[in-house]
Amino acid sequence: MSTFHLKISTPDGMAFEGDVERLRVRMIDGDVCLLAHHADYVSAVGAGEAAITMEDGTQRRAACIGGMLAMMKNEANLIATTFEWSDQIDLERAERAKARAQERLQAAKDDKREVMLAQAKLQRALVRINVKK
Amino acid sequence: MAGASMKDIKLRIKSVESTMQITKAMELVASSKLRRAKERQERLRPYFTGLKATLDQIECATNDFSSPYQQEREVRKRLLIVIAGDRGLAGGYNANIFKAASALCEDGAPACVLPIGKRAVEFFTRKGYEVLSGEFAEAADVSIPDCFTIGKMVAKGFVERQYDEVTIVYTRFVSMLTQTPDTVRLLPLESAELQRETGVRPLVLYEPSPAAVYDAIVPNYLAGMLYGAMCESVASELGARRTAMDAASKNAAEMIDDLSLRYNRARQGAITQEITEIVAGAEH
Numbered sequence: 001m002s003t004f005h006l007k008i009s010t011p012d013g014m015a016f017e018g019d020v021e022r023l024r025v026r027m028i029d030g031d032v033c034l035l036a037h038h039a040d041y042v043s044a045v046g047a048g049e050a051a052i053t054m055e056d057g058t059q060r061r062a063a064c065i066g067g068m069l070a071m072m073k074n075e076a077n078l079i080a081t082t083f084e085w086s087d088q089i090d091l092e093r094a095e096r097a098k099a100r101a102q103e104r105l106q107a108a109k110d111d112k113r114e115v116m117l118a119q120a121k122l123q124r125a126l127v128r129i130n131v132k133k
Numbered sequence: 134m135a136g137a138s139m140k141d142i143k144l145r146i147k148s149v150e151s152t153m154q155i156t157k158a159m160e161l162v163a164s165s166k167l168r169r170a171k172e173r174q175e176r177l178r179p180y181f182t183g184l185k186a187t188l189d190q191i192e193c194a195t196n197d198f199s200s201p202y203q204q205e206r207e208v209r210k211r212l213l214i215v216i217a218g219d220r221g222l223a224g225g226y227n228a229n230i231f232k233a234a235s236a237l238c239e240d241g242a243p244a245c246v247l248p249i250g251k252r253a254v255e256f257f258t259r260k261g262y263e264v265l266s267g268e269f270a271e272a273a274d275v276s277i278p279d280c281f282t283i284g285k286m287v288a289k290g291f292v293e294r295q296y297d298e299v300t301i302v303y304t305r306f307v308s309m310l311t312q313t314p315d316t317v318r319l320l321p322l323e324s325a326e327l328q329r330e331t332g333v334r335p336l337v338l339y340e341p342s343p344a345a346v347y348d349a350i351v352p353n354y355l356a357g358m359l360y361g362a363m364c365e366s367v368a369s370e371l372g373a374r375r376t377a378m379d380a381a382s383k384n385a386a387e388m389i390d391d392l393s394l395r396y397n398r399a400r401q402g403a404i405t406q407e408i409t410e411i412v413a414g415a416e417h
Contacts, residue, residue: 007179009180009183010180011176011177011277011357011360013176013177013179014179028341028349029341040336040337041337041338042187042190042191042337042338042339042340042346043340043341043346044349066281067184067350067353068184068187068350068353070187072337079187081277081353081356117282
């Protein structure tokens with residue numbers, strides 16, 4: 001199968017650069033899968049799992065949260081706020097974060113800002129746990 | 134008499150020496166941390182430039198573009214995000230930042246402040262400013278997720294009209310020796326400098342819509358900007374501390390030289406006096 005070039009950058013540096021066959025990412029309005037020679041495309045990344053099929057057909061999974069994805073002239077540029085390969089995820093830490101976020105959500109009650117923050121934290125933890133499993 | 138003064142001088146030399154050891158150590162620590170802070174900032178660059186390019190593209194590609202983030206409103210209230218240090222002993226670093234921040238408030242529009250760094254939190258609480266959140270008291274510890282929390286919060290507050298302008302006050306790292314305070318307006322966003330193309334536009338699919346993509350990216354862009362400013366400020370603080378500590382070590386060395394000279398003179402004086410006394414005693 002034909003491939004395309006993919007660059008993944010995060011605030012903490014480049015997470016990946018190379019040729020891939022297929023890229024699936026959760027956008028703000030659902031999953032999107034890109035193959036080579038896709039039309040020029042720009043959208044914002046939601047929170048969820050990303051799956052990348054490499055040149056040799058192996059698939060790697062990652063937690064991918066926030067940012068944007070652009071496909072221009074058969075070159076994809078994924079700019080993610082958080083991008084962690086499944087083997088980099090610390091399950092225990094994610095479980096702890098989940099418990100903390102749940103506690104915070106309980107305690108927040110009517111404080112809108114607190115609820116928003118806690119929900120975001122909870123979602124991040126859940127995405128990580130799901131990708132790891 | 135001479136003996137007592139000799140002992141005093143000796144004690145002073147010792148205390149200056151130990152001070153010099155501390156300033157030297159602080160200088161070394163600052164230079165090694167400085168390198169790391171600069172590297173962090175370098176790593177952010179591809180992320181940040183990517184977002185900025187996309188924002189500009191969207192704006193240029195759409196005819197009737199409008200976003201709540203670009204809306205210029207009469208400034209009834211402004212938000213200042215002030216990044217200062219956690220500790221003193223960094224020359225004029227903190228004082229300069231506060232001067233720059235206070236200058237911004239001069240036209241009278243009420244301001245609320247989001248201080249980052251222990252010194253900033255202390256300063257603005259003491260001065261009685263409205264402080265949005267005192268959570269970010271350790272500038273060196275503010276992580277990327279924290280920046281995204283702030284970015285989201287700031288973007289939301291702006292759209293909800295809690296404030297009409299957001300400015301960030303930070304210190305620009307010009308070189309190892311110079312760091313200058315700088316202010317950058319975050320919101321409303323400046324329009325793209327590129328002229329909107331009138332002819333053929335590239336056909337790009339924006340999903341769900343250009344405006345939706347734009348608005349979803351803005352908080353990330355703000356966070357990137359903030360994180361960049363933060364890295365630069367931390368680097369500047371370390372740079373300022375390095376320079377200050379370098380000067381302090383030099384001063385200490387100078388003082389030690391001066392004191393050693395005085396010590397030797399006093400010693401010589403004491404010996405001469407003793408000899409004179411002995412000789413005088415022998416003559417009688």
